[in-house]
Amino acid sequence: AQKITQTQPGMFVQEKEAVTLDCTYDTSDQSYGLFWYKQPSSGEMIFLIYQGSYDEQNATEGRYSLNFQKARKSANLVISASQLGDSAMYFCAMTDSGYSTLTFGKGTMLLVSP
Amino acid sequence: ETGVTQTPRHLVMGMTNKKSLKCEQHLGHNAMYWYKQSAKKPLELMFVYNFKEQTENNSVPSRFSPECPNSSHLFLHLHTLQPEDSALYLCASSQEGGVYNSPLHFGNGTRLTVT
Numbered sequence: 164a165q166k167i168t169q170t171q172p173g174m175f176v177q178e179k180e181a182v183t184l185d186c187t188y189d190t191s192d193q194s195y196g197l198f199w200y201k202q203p204s205s206g207e208m209i210f211l212i213y214q215g216s217y218d219e220q221n222a223t224e225g226r227y228s229l230n231f232q233k234a235r236k237s238a239n240l241v242i243s244a245s246q247l248g249d250s251a252m253y254f255c256a257m258t259d260s261g262y263s264t265l266t267f268g269k270g271t272m273l274l275v276s277p
Numbered sequence: 278e279t280g281v282t283q284t285p286r287h288l289v290m291g292m293t294n295k296k297s298l299k300c301e302q303h304l305g306h307n308a309m310y311w312y313k314q315s316a317k318k319p320l321e322l323m324f325v326y327n328f329k330e331q332t333e334n335n336s337v338p339s340r341f342s343p344e345c346p347n348s349s350h351l352f353l354h355l356h357t358l359q360p361e362d363s364a365l366y367l368c369a370s371s372q373e374g375g376v377y378n379s380p381l382h383f384g385n386g387t388r389l390t391v392t
Contacts (some may be wrong), residue, residue, distance in 0.1 A: 167319070198380060206365060208383035254320070264310070264333065265381060267320040 165190045167255050167268035174273050176245045183230070184240040184271045186255030192216075196258040197238040199229065199266065203251045211253075214238060245275045280304045283368050283384035286340065290358065291392055298353040298387045300368030305370065309351040314365040328350060352386060358391045365389070 166189040176182040188197065199211040214222045214229045222229045226246075230239040238257075242249055252272050255263040281302045290296050302309065311323040325333035326345040340362075342354040351368055364386050369381040 171280050200383075206367075206386040206388070208367060208369070208381070210380040210382065213380060256320075264325060265320075266322075269317070269319050 164228050165192070165195075165257055165266045167257055167266055169255055169271050171266035171268075171271045174271055176273065176275055178247060178275055179244050181243045182245055182251050182273065183240060184242070184255075186238045186240065186268060188236050188238060188257050190236075190257065197229065198256045198258075199227070199238075199240045200254045200256060200267075201249075201251045202270070204252065208254070212240070221273070227266065242273075247274070247275050247277065249273060250275045281368060281370055282380045283366075283382035283387050285387060287388045287390075289390045289392060292358060292360070294358075295354070295356040297355065298327055298368075298389075299308050300301065300351040300353075300384055302351075302368075302370040302382070303347055304370055304382055304390070305372070305380070306370035306382040307348045308370060309345060309348070310371075311351065312367040312369060312383075314367055314386070316364075320367070324353075355389075358389075360391050363389055363391045 168187045171185055195216045197214045201209045201211050212222050212224045212227045212229050214231045221231050226243045228241045245271045252270045255268045284299045308327045310325050313321045313323055315325050320337045323337045324343040329345050340357050344352040365386045367386045369383045372380050
């Protein structure tokens with residue numbers, strides 16, 4: 164069984180600063196995928212970034228980067244130059260061995276202040 | 278049209294009612310999913326459909342009944358629900374039935390309240 168742990172229920176950051184959202188995972192699979200999703204107050208889950216377990220380089224998408232440390236089983240999300248619109252819930256997730264479904268963490272609420 | 282559309286956005290129903298949630302995807306995907314999001318709990322996968330065939334039922338009570346008439350539409354039929362079923366129900370779709378190949382695209386969800 165796979166498990167995702169997000170230990171930060173809430174995070175505060177000032178606009179234009181960088182912030183790191185923590186995610187650790189547990190799996191016995193050798194091949195897996197890690198994802199981050201953003202959920203604004205509107206409810207929609209928005210895909211941000213993906214990291215494959217065999218990818219040697221950390222994934223980056225614009226202001227988002229994934230700090231992947233395989234030995235430590237961590238997949239932290241780094242948001243550079245935070246913006247007010249980044250205020251939302253952020254979920255870390257991973258695929259199962261069949262790559263057919265996602266297991267989600269409990270999420271971290273990020274609040275960006277002016 | 279947005280990628281994944283869910284209706285209604287909000288639903289209040291009594292425990293003896295029967296209602297249905299609707300999901301439609303305009304992305305050409307061939308896999309669709311129902312997730313349940315309760316307060317302070319991780320998203321829980323309920324059902325998966327690949328090419329209209331149900332491939333996963335994650336121990337969901339029979340008072341939730343999914344229907345997938347084609348690869349673009351997904352329904353969740355609800356009957357005799359309990360107050361603890363109140364939650365945000367999210368529909369999602371992906372290509373080739375594998376999140377490894379493409380990320381899930383979610384709808385805005387239906388906020389369900391059971392009274």
